[in-house]
Structure formats: C-alpha cells, structure tokens
Amino acid sequence: MPEKGHGIPLRNSRNKWLSRLLRWSVSSICWTSYIIYRGWVVGQIKFDPREGKMIIHPRNIWTKRVALLVKIFALVCDYSIIAYLIMAFIPMFITPEESLFDNLIDAIGVQISLWNTGRLYYWLNSLSWNRSFVNRVNDVIRVDAHLKSILGPPTLEGISLLILYVLHLQFALLQTFNHPYIMVILNTLLLELVCNAYVAYQMLLLSWIAAINRFLKDFQQEQQPNRKQRKKLLRLLRVYAKISNVHQDIKLLWLPVASMLFSNIVELVDNWSSIIGCLFFHHLNVMEKWSIIFWKYLGGALAPLLRILLIGLFNDRLVQVQGFLNFQLLLIDLRHEKTKQQDMSFTSELKNLQTCFDLQLRAQPIRNQIMSVNQVCGRPFVLNFFFCTVLNSISCVQYIMANGHKLL
Template sequence: MSEEVDGCTQRNTSKRWQSRIQRWSVLAICWFSYIFYRGCVVGQIKYDPKKAKMIIQHRNIWTKRIALCIKMFGLSLDLFLIETIFSAVRPFTARDKSLRYISQLFNKLVLAIALQLSLWNTSRLYLWLSSLSWNRSFVAAVNDVIHVVILVDDIFGPLFLEYLPLLILYILQLHLTLLQIFSYTYVISVLNILLLELFYNVYVAYQLLLLSCIAAFNCFLKSYLQEQTPSRRQRLKLIRLFRLYAKISNGHQDIKVLWLPVASMLFSNIVELVVHWSSIIGCILFSHQLNLVEKWGFIFWKHLGPGLAPLLRILFVGLCNDRLQQMLNFLNLQLLIVNLNQPNELEETFCYEIKKLQTCFDVQLRAQPIRNQIMSDHQVCGCAFVLDFFFCTILNSVSCVQYEISSGSGFRGG
C-alpha cells in the first residue's frame, strides 16, 4: 500500500514539474518575443494585462520617427551590400574565360543570390509586421489560442509539457541562432535572422501549447475509459472535449494562413546553407594547411551557426508534426473506443449527442487535419521531408566543393 502511495506521489510531483516547465518555457518565449517586437517599434500589437489579451494600439508618432531614423542609419552601414550584389556581374565582362574566372563567377553568383533572398525575405517580414490587416489577423488568432488554452487548462487540469526533447532542441537552436548572428557581417542578414526568429518563436510557443492540449485530451480519455459507468461530470467533459477540439482545428486553419508564407522562408535559404556546408566540408577534407584547432575555430565562428540553426528550425517543425500526428491518431482511437463502449444505462440523449459529435469529429479530422504545412496546403513538414531536405543540402554542398576543386583554383573556403 505504501509503495502505491509513493508511486502516486512521484507521478504527481513529476506532472507538477512538467506543468511548471511548460508554463515557464511558453511564457519565456512569448515575453521575450513580445519585448523584442515592441523594441523594434514596428506594427501596432500590444498586450493588455487588464483584458489578458492582445489588442491593436497605434504607436506614438515621434517614437516611430526616431526609430525610423535609427533603422535607416543601421541600413546605411550596409552600403557595400550593393557592391557585393553587383560584383556578381563583373566576371561576365572579363575577356579571360579561364577556369579561375569561371570559379569566381560561380562563387559571386551564389553569394549574390543568398544576399538577395535575405533582402527579399527581410522586406516581406517587415511589411507584414507593419500591415494593419496582418496585425489584426494575428491578434485575432493569438486571442483565440489564449481563450482555448485557458478553457482546456480549467476543464482538463493543468497542462504539462509534452515531449521534453522538443524544448531541448529549441534551446539548442536558440544558442546556434546567436552564433549565427555573430558570424554575419551584413546588417541586413542579421535583421533577417532576428525577424524570422521572432515569427518562429511565436510558432514554437503555439506548437508547445497545441501538443499540451491534445495530451490533456488523451489523458482525460484514458481515465474516462477506466470508469465502468462515467459520472455526469465526466460525460459533460467529454462533450466539451469534442467542442474544444473543433475550436482548436478551426483556429489552426487561421494560423496556417499566417504561417505558410513564413514557413517558405525556412526553406528558401537553402542557397545560404549550401554555401556554409560546402565551406565546412571543404575545410575538413581539403584545407591541409590548417591544423585541427584552426579548422575548428574557422568552422565554429563562421559556419557552425549558419549551417546548423536553419536545419534545427526545420527539424523542430518536423518532429512537432510527427508527434502531433501520433497523438491525434491515438485521440481518434480512444474516442472510437468510447463511442463503441457506451454503457446501456446512460441517457439516450447523451448517447445521441456523443454519436453526433463523433461524426463531426471524424469529418473535421479528415477535412481539416491539424498538420504543419509548408509552402502550400498539400505539403506537410514531417521527419521524412526533413531528411530529404538535409540530404539535398549535403548533396548540393558536396557538388559545390567538387566544382571548386575541379576548377583548379583549390579550395579556399568562405
């Protein structure tokens, strides 16, 4: 008897700590992102502590003007960015068509394409943050998430962290992102990473909350199935579970509209990834003039962050998607068992309501699947896609190293 009590106490303590970790991690991500967003003086989103939700509030005109001057000064430091982009055209005018000039042409073109993509993505992110219609859509989506999470937390108990390795992976990605920022020389590239990380952090917090809500549903159904005759309170909770899932599924469709354009940017920087990984591979295999310490210093300070941080962002999304799919399949299976094992002594109106809600759930599960789409509604970012993307990156990087070696100029790195 004492062993059962000790085991129950340990499980309660573990869940209590998981609940605290989940709450602290989500709050830290959200507040850090919110403070950085307000510090950038862009957009009109503000958190109202009295209403406990996001609102639209116009910025002070003088604050916007001062911030604009600071931003223009920062961008003026990147005047040599234009020279770098146009330098990709110079080798075309050269009369010497030797392999050395062709190699220079290739390297400058790849660098120019990476910088132009960075400039284009930064412009898109900044325009979205400045757009009033986008701000309103974002505020509505965030407030819906806050409302649903509060309901799930109140009805099905405190939410706890689901799948701790996801949080560890995010923290590792965050450290590599800081290393990525320090490795850049262009202000526009740093701004691109900061704005992209701002959007990405919000989506990470949403993913952690979404997984926690589905885990709470599964935990309740597990206890529901253990009861031979569920109480009236449990039956009411079951009905509310169906309705809360419908709200989560509908809200996810709105979030998907906001996320898809940002998700495409996670994969558009494959050119930059190829540049950094070709430098890493070439440095390890062909830079014989450097010793081991010099090779590690070169890779760590210039290429490790830019080479790993984007891949970990994609891996996080893929792991979340696969985990979410497993939990939804388990949720569907448990609801099917609940529907088939309804006791005969339950009220006829309750059984009719459950069958109706089960039918709606089945239709919604197939018509509006909760998935992490990328670039389009028909492309899902799972671990299979992540492995294909990793393989494509490494294959292109090896091809770039091979081309540079075959051009006769030898590997120089970047």
Template sequence: MDTELVRTNKMWLSRLLRWSVLGICWTSYIFYRGCVIGQIKYDREKGKLIIQPRNIWTKRIALCLKIIAFSLNYFGIPYFSIAFILFLPMEISKTMFSAPKFFEILMSSVIVQLSIINSIRLCYWMSSLPWNRSFVGLVNDVIDITNLMESTVGPLYLEGIFLLILHTFQFGLTMLQIVGYSQMQFHIFSLYNLLLELFFNIFVVYQLLLLSWIATLNRFLKIYLQDRKQIKRQRLKVIKLFRLYSRISNVHTSIHVIWLPVIGMLFSDILLLVSSSAFIIRSIIFKHWITNVILDRKYWMAALGAQSSFLRILFIGLGNDQLALLQCFIRLQLLVIDLCYSTHDQQDQNFVWDVKTLQICFDLQLRVQPIRNRIMSVHQECGCPFVLDFFFCILINALCCAQYGMSFKVHSLIFSDVIS
C-alpha cells in the same frame, strides 16, 4: 509513494511548459516593442494582445536611429556592389560565364538578394495593420483555448520535451550565426536571421501548446474510459472537449494561412546552408580548422550557426510526427467509446445521442481535416521522411560545391576571403 512521484513529475512538466512559453513570448515581445515595429501591445488588465498605434514621434526617432546605426556599419555597400556585378552588360557577362569565379558570384548574389527580399517581407508583415490584426486575433484565440482547457481538465503539461531542447539548441546556433555575420560585416544576414527567429519563436510556442492540448484531450478520454461510474460532470466535459477540439482545428487552419508564407523562407535558406556546409567540408579536408591563423573564428561562428536552418525544419518535422501520433491515440479511444456506448442502457438517451453525433463529426474532422504542420501549401506535410530528404539534399549539394571549388580553386561563396 508512486502516486506522489507521478504528481510531482506532472507539476514539474506543467511549470516547465509555463516557464518556457512565457520566456519565449516575453523575449520576442520585448524585442518586437524595443525595435518599434508594428502596433501590437499586451494589455495586462485583459491578459490579451491589442492594437495600439504608436506615437508618431517615437516612430520617427526610432527610424532615424535605425538609419544611423546601419550607416555606421556601412549597411548595404557590399550587397549592392554584388548586385551591380550581377547585372553587368551582356558582353562582360559572357566572359564571366567561362570563368569558374562566376559560379561563386552568382550564388553569392542569389543568397544576398533572397536575404534582402525576405527581410523586406518580414518587416512589411510586422508593420502591416491587417497582418497585425489577424495575428492579434489568433493569439487571443490561443489564449482563450488554453484558459478553457485548464479550467475544464486542469493544468497543461509539456509534451515532447525533446522539442524544447531542440529549440534551445537551435536558438543558440542562431545567436552564434548573428554574431558571426555581424563581425563579417554581413549585417543583412544578421537582420534577416533575427527577424526570422522572431517569427519562428511564435510558432514554437504555438506548437508546444498545441501538443499539450491534444495530449490533454487524450488523457481525459483515457480517464473517462477507466471511470466506470461516468458521473454527469465528466460526461459534460466530454461534450465540451469535443466542441473545443473543433475550435482548435479552426484556429490551426487560420494560423497556417499566415504561417505558410513564412515557412517558405525556411526552405530558401537551403542555399546559405549549402554554402556554409561546403565551407565546413573544405576546411576539414584542408585542415584549416586546426589553426586560427588561416581561418578566423568569426567565419566558423557564421558557418556553424547557419546549421540552425536545418534544425528549424527538423523541429517542424518532429512536431508533426508527434501530432500525428497523438491523433492516432484519439481515434483509437473514440473507437473504444463507441464500443462502450453500443451496449449502453437506455437511461441517458439524450446524452448518448449527443456524444455519438459529436463523435461522428469529430472522427470526420480527424480524417478530412487533420491537424498537421503544412509546408509550402495545404497539400504538403513536413514529417521525418521529408526532413531526411531535405538533409540529404543539403549534403549532396554541399559535397558538389566543395568538390567544384577544390577542382577549380574557387572560394566557398560568402567565405571567399578565408580559404585560398
């Protein structure tokens, strides 16, 4: 009875992993193709991504529709006016330095300019042919590794269901943020968050698959150690999985080459996160959140939705800690395998020699080039301690901005027309 319950639970986790991965991938793919961006297409016959140039008339019609849609929504007018104010002649700027209002204009301008620059970078990557080719190659490698893993040791299971729940909550906040900024006529923020979420969704899928790969390798090593017979078929799987891990490590390194520039944008969102947190703090202090007359619902939607930026950092940190824990288990099981083979008889010298050689290479790779979620550079890792530092940095700056605004009666940055 217990065995059937465990088997049912594993099947449920396997289906949940497949449904969640397919759901996130197809949602992102439909948006990507629907907006006529890039040249990536999914080939159903091969089951892989390919590069296929779009029809020139389709691209022209889509471009015209985008320009018309942005023009109808007065796209760009508020942002270029802010930039114009920022670059006023020096004489006028000197007078602004003496006014607390300059702080609000400066911070709002920096936030807007960062959003514009990041949106341009994201659109450029999605339209760049070299980037598309690199992305297609890496996605196909991930698909191959998943198929090889399932054909070798069976179906993959979802590891870290809390990460899937966290991403679902973060995705909901992002949609809330996009709707709020659209109602506030800050369309550049809506566009930027939509593009950034598209990139982050792909990372979430890879993170879920990566955790399932490492956990599957752990489970197989555990079963292999418990099986005293150690039949020849199982031994061949051990060698195959050792080599497969090396391929996983190489793919992970290549993925971080194209991911590190994107993750830098997550940290540039700290300004918008501080601004929205200061708005929430001031609203609670002045009790504006009680009535809808003083405070419109759309501002709350944008401010609360902006907290999704912190949840993205939290997702990376929790996933990295889970990866480190799984790799520690692998290292311990390798030690047990080494101790078992130290007393092994001499009947399978070739197999023992191959396993020991692969085990040494595997252990060196774990120590020299561990699979981790890098941030900003290859020498930095994002874990829960870093997430706590990031959170307190946001909190302290938000409190300072709220205190500064209450002292000088300065509005809360991009929400300046709400709080008086």
C-alpha cells in the same frame, strides 16, 4: 504490496513540475520575442495586462520617426551595406572572373535574404497582418483558459523538443555573429520572432491534445461514467473543434513564413560546402579548422536545419497524439453500451461530435504545413531537405575543385 493509488502523490508532483515548466518556457519565449518586437518599433501589437490579451495600439508618431531615423542612421554607418547590395545585383564586376561561381552563389543568397527581410518587415508593419495575428493570439489564450477550467493546468509534452529548441537558439545566436552584414542579422532576428511565436503555440497545442487524451484514457476505463464525466467529455470534444479551427487560421499566417525556412537553401549549401572544404581539403591543424568553421559557418549551417527539424518533430508528435485520441474515442464508443441505453441524449450528441471529429481528421487534420497546404513538414520532408542540402554542397565542392578555385 503497495496500496492502490500509492504512486498518485508522485505523479501529481511530476505533473505540477511539468505544468510549471510549460508555463515558464512558453512565457519566456513569448515575453522575450515581445520585448524584441516592441524594441524594434515595428507593428502595432501590444499586450493589455488589464484585459489579459493582445490589442492593436498605434505607435506614438514621434517614437516611430525617431526609430526610423535611428534605423536609417545604422544602415548608413554600416559601410558594408554598399558591398552587400553590389554583391546582390552586379556580382560579376566586383571580383576576378575565376571566382564568378562563388559570387553568383553569394548573389542569389543575398537576393533571397533581402526579399525575405522585406516581406517580414512589411508583414510586421501591416495593419491587416497585425490584426490577424492579434486575433489568433487571443484565440489561443481563450482556448488555453477554457481547457484549463475543465482539466486544470496542462503539462509539458516532450522535454526533448524543448531541449532541441534551446539548442537551436544557441546556433541562431551564433548565426548572427557569423555574418558581418546587418541585413542578414535583421533577417535572422525577424524570422526568429515569428518562429518563436509558432514554437510556443506548438508546445501549447501538444499539451492541449495530450491533456484531452489523459482524460479520455481515464474515462474509457470507467465501468460506469457519471453524469459529470459525460458532460465533461462533450465539452472537451467541443474544445477540440475550437482547437482545430484556430489551427486552420494560424496556418494561413504561418505558411508564407514557412516558405522562408527552406528558401535559404542556397546559403545552407554555401556554408556546408565551405565546411566540407575546410575539413577535408585544407592543410590546417584541428584548432585552426574548428576556429574557422565555428566563427564563420557553423551557425548558418546548423540553425536553419535545426529549425526545420524542430517543426518536423512537432508535426510527428502531433500525428501520434491525434492518432491516440482517435483510438480513445473508438474504445469509448465500443465499451459503453450500457451508457448508450441509459442516456440517449448523451449518446446522440457524442455520436455527432465523433462524426465531426472523424470528418475533420480526414479533411483538415492538425498538421504543420510548409511550402503549401499540400506539403506537410514531417520526417520525410526533413530527410529530403537534409539530403538535398548535403548533395548540393558536395556538388559545389566538386565543381570548385574541378575548376582549380579556392574553397574558402
């Protein structure tokens, strides 16, 4: 028979590995996004290595002017931008009448892309948005440091989510190559910057709540928790209250960006209808079909769907860990009757914090909203969005074939 605690070294080794993986993945996501953000010369956000936090630091005026001239020069040299703008506003005059439906779909997609690009660029350059973003990032850094001082380094929760994120990045990169227009590439890049920051926060958020859950599990198994453990429990419940407040603030920054994740359903429908038409209604060999789909439509068809799926899976995981947290607190309340009699001050404070937790869980639970505060991005929303995309794509194929038009 193995001795008690025989598997502890192996568990500690696994925890160290998961902790390093979390640190490396979050750091790589944040630093890559930060380098691209600074390289595009937008906004005034800068990382201060001495303070270990984000600050507002105005750009050098000459750097801004040179960068603006380079951006204008790049747009002027890209002759396709003229066709892109014409496609957006007068689609019925640039091609024959029989393809008007395709042109209208393209025009709506272009208008949404231009609108989203303008909003993203305005936010990234807005001083008020920059200040809010800096404050929220610094809040996340403080909470992470506070929780690390209590429980040690958190570990990665959900390797499958990290793998899905890496897969999504591959298709997002392919999406930039699928489009010949620089405005679509800019829209994809700016949207990825914000989404990457949100994904890094989601990974930290899951690790925080999971770390609290592990402590609560050990605590409720103790027959007689000592004073140090009781004090740590109260500190963790206060930390959770800070996590909840930080999430509600981040939600205000995230919701306007989240609306863009489903607003490009027109482009999704266009890509998927082209893929369906190429697969089933074109007399080409398999390699030719795959080449057309891969280089023209696959990135734009899969990257937005995987992005929404990733946010939905994060939300479902959050629901699970918060439900487990609530269950652990209930067990602690039921099992430690002796503790209640011995330490009345601890019991009173724990009761107040548990009441606050219950109220917060019912009034403002930590969830990933999309579209509005009343719309949660979970499995039902993701399935509805996927179904809507497929149904509209098939309808477009049927309409085009019924009118005798070409699918590609």
